[in-house]
Amino acid sequence: MSERARDAAARLRAGDTAALARAIRWLEDGDALGASVLREVAGAPERAWRIGVTGPAGAGKSTLVDALITELRRRGQRVGVLAVDPSSPFSGGALLGDRLRMQRHTLDPGVFIRSMATRGRMGGLASATHGAAILVDAAGFDVVLIETVGVGQDELDVAELAHTTVVVSVPGLGDEVQALKAGLFEVADVHALNKADLPGADSAERNLRALLDLETQRREGEPRWAPPLVRTVAARGDGVPALLDACDAHRVHLAASGEGERRAATRAEQLFYALLREQAPQRLLARATDLDRTIAALRAGEIDAFAAAEAVLAGGGLPAL
Amino acid sequence: MSQPPRDRDDLRAHQERWERETRGPHVAAHGERLAEFRTQAMRWPVKPLYTPQDLDETGFDYLRDAGFPGEYPFTRGTSPDGYRTELWRMLQVTGFGTGEDWARRGRYMLEQGLNGLIIEYDLPTTNGLDSDHPLAAGEVCRAGTAIDTLADMEAALDLPFEKLQHLTSVCNGPQPVNLAMILAALEKRGVDPDSFTLQMPNAILIEYTCVGRYIYPPAHGLRVATDVIEYVIRNHPRWVPIAVVSAQLYAARANPVQELAFGFSIAMQYLDAVLARGFAIDEVAPYFSFITGVDMDFFEAVAKLRAYRKIWAKLMRDRYGATKPESLRLRLMASPGTMSLTLQQPLNNIARLGIQMLACALGGGAQTMTSPLHDEAHALPSEEAIAVGAAVQNIVAHETGVADVVDPLGGSYYLEVMTRKIEDAVFAEIEKIDTQGGALRAIETGYFQRALAQEQYDRHRDLESGRRKLVGVNQGAVSGEKRSIELFELDADAERRQIERLQRVRAERDGSAVTRALARVREAAAGTENLVPPILEAVKAYATHGEICEALRDVFGSHHPDSLTTGI
Amino acid sequence: MAKRIRVLLAKLGLDSHTIGVTVIAKALRDAGMEVIYSGLKQTPEMVVRTAIQEDVDVVGLSSLSAAHMSHFSRVLELLRAEGASDKLVLGGGVIPERDAEKLRAMGVAAVFTMGATTTEIIEFIERWWTQREAQ
Numbered sequence A: 001m002s003e004r005a006r007d008a009a010a011r012l013r014a015g016d017t018a019a020l021a022r023a024i025r026w027l028e029d030g031d032a033l034g035a036s037v038l039r040e041v042a043g044a045p046e047r048a049w050r051i052g053v054t055g056p057a058g059a060g061k062s063t064l065v066d067a068l069i070t071e072l073r074r075r076g077q078r079v080g081v082l083a084v085d086p087s088s089p090f091s092g093g094a095l096l097g098d099r100l101r102m103q104r105h106t107l108d109p110g111v112f113i114r115s116m117a118t119r120g121r122m123g124g125l126a127s128a129t130h131g132a133a134i135l136v137d138a139a140g141f142d143v144v145l146i147e148t149v150g151v152g153q154d155e156l157d158v159a160e161l162a163h164t165t166v167v168v169s170v171p172g173l174g175d176e177v178q179a180l181k182a183g184l185f186e187v188a189d190v191h192a193l194n195k196a197d198l199p200g201a202d203s204a205e206r207n208l209r210a211l212l213d214l215e216t217q218r219r220e221g222e223p224r225w226a227p228p229l230v231r232t233v234a235a236r237g238d239g240v241p242a243l244l245d246a247c248d249a250h251r252v253h254l255a256a257s258g259e260g261e262r263r264a265a266t267r268a269e270q271l272f273y274a275l276l277r278e279q280a281p282q283r284l285l286a287r288a289t290d291l292d293r294t295i296a297a298l299r300a301g302e303i304d305a306f307a308a309a310e311a312v313l314a315g316g317g318l319p320a321l
Numbered sequence B: 001m002s003q004p005p006r007d008r009d010d011l012r013a014h015q016e017r018w019e020r021e022t023r024g025p026h027v028a029a030h031g032e033r034l035a036e037f038r039t040q041a042m043r044w045p046v047k048p049l050y051t052p053q054d055l056d057e058t059g060f061d062y063l064r065d066a067g068f069p070g071e072y073p074f075t076r077g078t079s080p081d082g083y084r085t086e087l088w089r090m091l092q093v094t095g096f097g098t099g100e101d102w103a104r105r106g107r108y109m110l111e112q113g114l115n116g117l118i119i120e121y122d123l124p125t126t127n128g129l130d131s132d133h134p135l136a137a138g139e140v141c142r143a144g145t146a147i148d149t150l151a152d153m154e155a156a157l158d159l160p161f162e163k164l165q166h167l168t169s170v171c172n173g174p175q176p177v178n179l180a181m182i183l184a185a186l187e188k189r190g191v192d193p194d195s196f197t198l199q200m201p202n203a204i205l206i207e208y209t210c211v212g213r214y215i216y217p218p219a220h221g222l223r224v225a226t227d228v229i230e231y232v233i234r235n236h237p238r239w240v241p242i243a244v245v246s247a248q249l250y251a252a253r254a255n256p257v258q259e260l261a262f263g264f265s266i267a268m269q270y271l272d273a274v275l276a277r278g279f280a281i282d283e284v285a286p287y288f289s290f291i292t293g294v295d296m297d298f299f300e301a302v303a304k305l306r307a308y309r310k311i312w313a314k315l316m317r318d319r320y321g322a323t324k325p326e327s328l329r330l331r332l333m334a335s336p337g338t339m340s341l342t343l344q345q346p347l348n349n350i351a352r353l354g355i356q357m358l359a360c361a362l363g364g365g366a367q368t369m370t371s372p373l374h375d376e377a378h379a380l381p382s383e384e385a386i387a388v389g390a391a392v393q394n395i396v397a398h399e400t401g402v403a404d405v406v407d408p409l410g411g412s413y414y415l416e417v418m419t420r421k422i423e424d425a426v427f428a429e430i431e432k433i434d435t436q437g438g439a440l441r442a443i444e445t446g447y448f449q450r451a452l453a454q455e456q457y458d459r460h461r462d463l464e465s466g467r468r469k470l471v472g473v474n475q476g477a478v479s480g481e482k483r484s485i486e487l488f489e490l491d492a493d494a495e496r497r498q499i500e501r502l503q504r505v506r507a508e509r510d511g512s513a514v515t516r517a518l519a520r521v522r523e524a525a526a527g528t529e530n531l532v533p534p535i536l537e538a539v540k541a542y543a544t545h546g547e548i549c550e551a552l553r554d555v556f557g558s559h560h561p562d563s564l565t566t567g568i
Numbered sequence C: 001m002a003k004r005i006r007v008l009l010a011k012l013g014l015d016s017h018t019i020g021v022t023v024i025a026k027a028l029r030d031a032g033m034e035v036i037y038s039g040l041k042q043t044p045e046m047v048v049r050t051a052i053q054e055d056v057d058v059v060g061l062s063s064l065s066a067a068h069m070s071h072f073s074r075v076l077e078l079l080r081a082e083g084a085s086d087k088l089v090l091g092g093g094v095i096p097e098r099d100a101e102k103l104r105a106m107g108v109a110a111v112f113t114m115g116a117t118t119t120e121i122i123e124f125i126e127r128w129w130t131q132r133e134a135q
Ligand SMILES: Nc1nc2c(ncn2[C@@H]2O[C@H](COP(=O)(O)OP(=O)(O)OP(=O)(O)O)[C@@H](O)[C@H]2O)c(=O)[nH]1
Pocket: A056, A057, A058, A059, A060, A061, A062, A063, A064, A098, A101, A149, A150, A194, A195, A196, A197, A198, A232, A233, A234, A235, A236, B444, B445, B446, B562, B563, B564, B565
């Protein structure tokens, strides 16, 4: 097992995209090999810049990612993309449509695109996205673009994963500016006002700027970063170099202000908890002795649920009757 | 001695009594075949019986809703005398091989008594590529005829024009190039362009919604199509430069309401674009023609054809203020739908064709009909299938008597209710599309595409669940039947010959003239002038079909649909 | 975390009939699979790169035009060259029986022609998957 993981890690570090894709698959499927590969590559310093792209459904996130790939390639960067789409709550299946927007980059060896389904995870990403980003980094990509599902106000996981979070909004959302105000606004490092070719772009920009002023006042006292607003027409690539410049400026700010380190520390802690939240139940159950008998006793009314749970949490099995 | 008409309360009382005393007990005793009865495509509930009461409930008014043949709103037909003056024109689709191959098949079909032809092109041609393009390999001369240069079109138009009344040329994406090729070829052959009617579907907007043979982004597709319409109206006023091929929506599983609403919205998008070029509505509307297909649900099919005419007339009169009768009178070509043909038990398809052809005739809308072929689900058509297809049309026309009375089903309570229902639903859907900003927007946002994709899936599930019956497939299927597909043997050598001729033409032409002509095409594309004249010059200089399309692509870009705009 | 079958549906060449893939994509999703659709006008190279990057288990190739033979065989060839021949390759569309035979001999696991139901396709994939997982 560890032999296979080591081998996979070595191939992946050498830039083998098939190995990278397979390792991400192991993470998605909860195959222990995935965690082993992650441990193999862990410890290496983070190299890749992770840019999260989030925003409401249909805002043009995929189109923007497609345009960002083009611009990043022009700047000589190797790009990995993790594009997350929702799984159907009914069947668990998914139609992963983001890639279709980016398909023209498929034959470029400097680009790796991987679609991921949320598989029941809330928050805008898949459970495996975090690990996948680390693997893409390890495979030698300079930038990892992470596209979330179309989000509402409380699907903000991407901010815990990305170094720079780009929030995409579009003209004509009206009420959704309210939603932005509530959740997305707080996690935005950079704002992209996409579809700036549509009517209403100017008034949308005015609204957003007014909100941004409020937000800047609110953040007074924190290390100063006023999230810039960039108008884009993703479909034509307009504004995309400026958007990337803004992301770069944010990166420089993070390094210069020490905010980057603070965030890294927070991120490590968040990841720690997230991993525990995700893996603890299964591990606990796997470790519990006498689980079948405990359940049987529970169902027969011989013990109560509180006692049974307490016993399993304490690391044991069937509590003494 | 005639009795005074009974009033409707009396009728209602009688019907209630019938239900209570006669039908009720019968159904209670014997049950019914199905738990619920619905129409095939709309899935509308069907009552056991329709009476004048149902007409009242829909608010049916004879003069307003049905009227008289040849008069507004044309529900009962666009011709005052139905098919008594003249039967519908009979056409058949063909296209394969080189220009010479097509001309040979075309001559054969004209000898069979058909008076019109439809030419379709192979995939490289409809996608704006030359036969030697890498993506074209294996496709040249396959699903249609290959046209690379004027030399190919000259070969294709080697036809007895005295027998040909009508030619439809289906080349939606590159239609201006195709038009220019036809014009130049007619000139070289010395044929008077106005001796026959050329119909060009020029139906690029529908390609974006379902068929997929687009080249440029939708807004540019619309501009190119508008150039063709404008050019033809100004120069060849007898031709028909636009056909809204709602049959393709239907083939993509649109239900009748979607087919009409999407089709009319698309028509209005073209219309608005042409009006913006400085025409009056009555100068333009008469040029619009429509091509539809019918399905197996007989009454849905007939009602659709009647509603088709009525809605067009209303739109033209009330929305556009048209007044000329030619503007209000729908030009329609109808055909049985290939999508209802089955691969299993292929001879059954002859029965389906007969029934659908009958629906077309009874729907009375079609000035022209085409007949697909019973082996079309299998293969490119064989000559036998062509002969049978023509015979089916003739049987309906001459043996059944349905062509001798105008709109013989008119007045059927069920049919009139269905006609009204379709009409009302279509107007509601058109309004929905209007509020989204019209057809072009609905295409750009993928509204049409997603609606069609959903309908495709639902319909497929209807078939798999058995709600919808298909004989030979989920009803009376023969287990273990070999579903063989035999592709009509194509001359395997055609692709090689086609490429050879293309390369010979390229070698022999004046290269610098071509370069100049293509530069003119680009210049025109970047501005607003009509593209047809510069393209015609390029064609005459033997610029290739692919080169001209590429010049336009340079300026317009290409269309790459995404998940929203493919509907997947 | 449950394993999920991942499927790539691809349209090769110029053929632009999408009804089949649309219906199958939705049906596979409703059967619990994760489906990636390549879009139109793909080359065999693009299909194979996509299959590898997405690490799909199944590659479904749809063709309603005559060019299926050369396209399909090129996909199989490239998959082998990339060491990715563990993927299940399926064909669908309007494919004459004599071509289907040749395709199966080449390594296409099954060819589903026009009359095939989505149930048949789903069952075929699931059977294959169960067998492979058992190994
Ligand atoms: N007018 C205009 N349309 C755009 C622009 N960017 C994207 N679009 C269109 O918006 C639609 C949605 O784009 P996507 O990129 O798929 O949006 P998304 O945010 O990734 O969507 P989900 O992943 O489904 O949430 C597509 O039809 C795009 O063509 C733009 O700048 N202007």
